[in-house]
Amino acid sequence: MPIEQIASNDSDLLRARATVGDAEITVCTDGTALFDGGAMFGVVPKALWSKKVEADEQNRIAIGLNCVVVRIGSKTVLIETGFGNKLTSKVKALYGTQQRLPASLAAAGVAPEQVDIVINTHLHWDHCGWNTVLDADCTARPYFPNAQYIAHRGEVEHGRLQLERDRVSYVAANYEPLIASGQMRLIEGMEAEVCPGVRVECFPGHTANLLAVHIESGGEHPCFVSDLIPTAAHLPLGWVMAFDLDPVRTIAERKRFYARAVAEKWLLLFPHDHRCPMTTLHLDAKGNVVSQGTSV
Ligand SMILES: [Zn+2]
Numbered sequence: 001m002p003i004e005q006i007a008s009n010d011s012d013l014l015r016a017r018a019t020v021g022d023a024e025i026t027v028c029t030d031g032t033a034l035f036d037g038g039a040m041f042g043v044v045p046k047a048l049w050s051k052k053v054e055a056d057e058q059n060r061i062a063i064g065l066n067c068v069v070v071r072i073g074s075k076t077v078l079i080e081t082g083f084g085n086k087l088t089s090k091v092k093a094l095y096g097t098q099q100r101l102p103a104s105l106a107a108a109g110v111a112p113e114q115v116d117i118v119i120n121t122h123l124h125w126d127h128c129g130w131n132t133v134l135d136a137d138c139t140a141r142p143y144f145p146n147a148q149y150i151a152h153r154g155e156v157e158h159g160r161l162q163l164e165r166d167r168v169s170y171v172a173a174n175y176e177p178l179i180a181s182g183q184m185r186l187i188e189g190m191e192a193e194v195c196p197g198v199r200v201e202c203f204p205g206h207t208a209n210l211l212a213v214h215i216e217s218g219g220e221h222p223c224f225v226s227d228l229i230p231t232a233a234h235l236p237l238g239w240v241m242a243f244d245l246d247p248v249r250t251i252a253e254r255k256r257f258y259a260r261a262v263a264e265k266w267l268l269l270f271p272h273d274h275r276c277p278m279t280t281l282h283l284d285a286k287g288n289v290v291s292q293g294t295s296v
Pocket of ligand 1: 124
C-alpha cells in the first residue's frame with residue numbers, strides 16, 4: 001500500500017501523500033466548497049446518501065477541491081487548479097469557497113513558477129479556476145507562468161457553446177487567454193501522453209471528454225479519476241451526480257474503469273473527497289467495489 005499519509009484535520013493544507021515508484025504524489029487543496037447534496041448524488045434518495053455524508057441546513061455538503069502535485073522525472077505536474085479567486089462575492093458566498101490553493105502549494109514546497117505542466121481533466125470552473133488570476137486592469141494572466149496547460153479540445157468546444165444546461169461552469173477567463181497565447185495544449189481523441197509516466201484517457205459521462213490521469217512508475221498505477229467518481233461515497237455504480245450530462249454512460253465507463261482498477265490494484269485519487277483523497281479498491285462479498293482507504 002503506497003499511501004504514506006492522509007490529513008488528520010479538515011483544515012490541513014496537505015490532504016495526502018504517497019511515493020509510487022519514482023513518482024512523488026502530494027494531494028493539495030483549494031479548500032472545500034458547499035455543493036447541493038441532491039445535485040451531488042442525483043437520483044439516490046437522501047435517506048441513503050445522508051448515512052455517508054452530512055448535509056447542512058441548506059442541504060449542502062462539503063466537497064474537497066483536490067489538486068494533485070506529481071513530481072516525476074524532471075517534471076512537476078499539477079492536476080486541477082480548484083475554484084480559483086476570480087469568482088464574484090455572491091458566488092463565493094453561495095459555494096463557501098476558500099481560495100486555499102496558493103497556501104496549499106506553498107506547504108507542498110511548490111512555487112507557481114516551478115509547475116511544468118497543468119492538467120485540467122475538464123473545464124468546469126471548480127477544476128480550472130486558478131489557471132489564471134486577474135491583474136489590476138482585470139486581464140487574466142496565467143497563474144503558472146512557465147507551465148504548459150493541457151485540456152481536451154472537446155471541452156473547449158463544448159464550453160464555447162455556452163449551453164443553458166452548464167454555461168455557468170464554463171468561464172472563458174479560465175482557458176481562452178491560455179489558448180490564445182498558445183500556452184494551452186488541446187488534446188484530441190481518447191488518449192494522450194502528457195510526459196513520460198503520465199497519460200490521460202477519456203471516460204465520458206460527466207462531460208463528453210472527461211479525462212482521467214494515469215501515472216505509471218515502478219509497476220504501480222495511481223490514477224486521478226476526476227468526476228467519473230468524485231468521492232469515495234460515489235463508488236456504487238448507480239451513485240452518479242445530477243451534474244453528469246450522460247449518467248448512463250458514466251455507469252458504463254465506471255464498469256470499464258473498475259475492471260482494470262480492481263484487478264491491477266490501482267491507487268485511486270478522487271477530485272472531491274476532502275477526507276479520503278486517495279484509496280485502493282477491492283470487491284466485497286456481494287461483488288461491489290468498495291474502498292480500502294483511510295477516512296478521518
Ligand atoms: Zn468537479
